Amino acid sequence: MPKYRYLCNNRRCRKVTVEEHSMAAHKTVTECDHCGSVARQLYETVRTQSSAGWPYYCDAMAVHPAQVHAEAERLAAAGIPTQFNARDGRPEVRDNQHRNKLLAFYGYHDKDACYGQRSG
Ligand SMILES: [Zn+2]
DSSP states (O other), rough: OOEEEESOOTTTTOOEEEEEEESSOOSSSEEOOOOOOEEEOOSSSHHHHHHOOOEEETTTTTOOGGGHHOOOOHHHHTOOOBBBOOTTOBBBEEHHHHHHHHHHHHHHOTTOOOSSSOOO
């Protein structure tokens, strides 16, 4: 499930509360974990897709659309069943675990990996 970050509105607190819930249950305001004040959602300007929602389509691991079928078979044979967008060749990354497997399979490094993400 996606994680959402909220910044406390209380100037003396200003702590970040992290909540994990489904996108359907998403809200833009919550109660600060630290002081109980109103906390508003922090919108990430970078890496919005990977931090705010799964699944997402990954540009970096895209293949040529003509290779989608072969690549899906290759990944399935490696134990990493993956759906592709047939039009643009981008793989659908379902969750962190799936992402880590794909990165390992392709030998990619993520220099600013988050907690629980493969970094090399
Ligand atoms: Zn607070």
